[in-house]
Amino acid sequence: MIDRWTGRLGRQMTRRSRALVLGLLLLAAPAVGKLAEQQAITPVALPELDGPKLELGRMLFMDTRLSGPQTMACSSCHMLDHAGADGVARPVGASGRRHDFNTPSVFNAVLNPYLNWRGDRRDLEYQSEMVLLNPDLMGGNWPVILSRLQADANYPRGFQAAYGQKPQREVILDALVQFQRSLITPDAPFDRYLKGDAKAIDETAKQGFALFRDYGCIACHQGRNVGGNLFQRFGVFPPAEPSLQDDQPAALGRYLLTGREEDRHLFRVPSLRNVAETAPYFHDGREPLLENAVGVMARRQLGRELSSREVARIVAFLRTLTGTYQGKALVSSIPAAPGQVPPP
Template sequence: MKTVLTFRVHWQRSLVLFLGLLLPVVALAGHPGTVPDMPQMPAGNEPVLPLPPPPVVDPLKLELGRRLFYDPILSADGAVACVSCHDLADNGAQRVARPVVRPGQRHLVNAPTVFNASLNAFQFWDGRAGSLEEQIDSVVRGELEFATSWPELVARLKAREDYVQAFQRVYADGITPANVRDAIASFERTLLTPGSRFDRYLRGDEAALSAEEKQGYQLFKDYGCTACHQGVNLGGNLFQRLGIFGDFFAARDEISSADLGRFTLTGREQDRHVFRVPSLRNVAVTAPYFHDGSVTDLKQAVRLVARYQLGRIIPERDLSRILAFLKTLTGSYEGRPLDGKRR
């Protein structure tokens, strides 16, 4: 298992490097429309893999993690819980450009869905967290989230007899920051959305997709979307500049620090506007799009990435087919389809 993990990480790193080096060269050479040939994925001959079934977690730990996810006791003012911005009864996010934190206060960026987030190699739009546990650390301290500290949070939980007992039943050392992180992250790892029509197709059910949807998947590969959106999450494992074939932000009056991407973390010029490629799982139900939630229409989002990430203008006919394919990526959580339709 250990070697497999190491291999995955190395493979991802070299892919990041490979893309990072090649795409700018392609851009400079002035061949809009050409995408570099990508190295083969380590398993299978499709660039996309079906979601695995949710992991089996100790039921007491799962229940504790779920409870913490829903409980505003984690935040300093007792007003905000994970679920406030990541609605599990809906799409695992908030259907607004930037989530409301407290009355009159909005987050700086769009909230990505927590569904399937455990399968991303990096968390956040700029990928600054390498694990779910690290991601939780950042929520606890974040002014725009829980605005608290671990000692304060642990003290609040320890003052509650029900939590003292619930932790004791799962962890020998009771309530600690590491155990809070572990419980929530273990719950998050079960937030997978299997059963999408596309996954059924990948597993061999030819009838799961219509002819148009299959053509859409072929176009998705042919146009080179899979250079960036690939693997089990169709994204989540690479970093890329937003605006390889032109300045995505040219029409903006103002550029926020969140628009700078990884530059904010590293201060390196080559990281300006570089973001983690987002997952496209459930993308038809996770509008609005992009790190700033600036686009509400999926077709328009695809037009923009085609132009700025591939240097292409995709004809309307192909665009509708790609859209039809993207809609087959919607799965179910606990038997409930995320698109709200019965299946």
């Protein structure tokens, strides 16, 4: 939101004046942040879902027959025991081509009004279909998918019971969406803190939240999903040493979709729920360490150099955003990257 306003003035502003405008706007962040417990960050709850349809969706989500070569399922990149992501910088799809973007976690995706790093999808049904049919992702096609599922011993019976018809495009997509809607991770320690349990998080995490709020991080990372609901440029402040990744076409963000200058390097702000379990970070997965990612965001988005103590406190807060799935704390089984600081 801030960057869209400054972006329209970008061609008339020097870097110094643009930074001044951004800084003045972010002065309002502490005032907004003081309402975080009541408004800016809010807890999530599990939705009510249709059990038979959800179970069909779970089966489909794990089924490699939805991909062209029958080698990949939705769960190949969105691993539920890996916090809904895959732990790699950028995945390889059915065609053998490495994808341009890091895999976002599927957990809590239903809470996002925009999907994908460029926000080019607005609903899970369309997103699911595009993933199934994209030759560089799952590489499927409907005639083949339908013939495989209709020839299965279980799917026709299950779809008849749940939908009153055999497997068809519309009900297959609906079942997949029903399952993805169930992938909510409530009851994070910070959720319990927001509900009034002062002991749900420790003092270090509380200090980290205060920094997160007062430094302006909460201006973009807010709402039920602690982000995911607006766009921002990566980054607002240029790096001291430009990264090689910044030269890649994918780094142009929404500009590749719209061709509008103000969308250059613009991305959907990611959710921070379960962020401690979803390394590596950023749209291209360039950063394996959460501590380093926090430092990069402070420099690139806020023009601020954090001390190691400040980083540690903010990371302590971010760890309290890890929720539960099926009654258990969501923990990634992906080994920590070399140098990764383990959770306390």
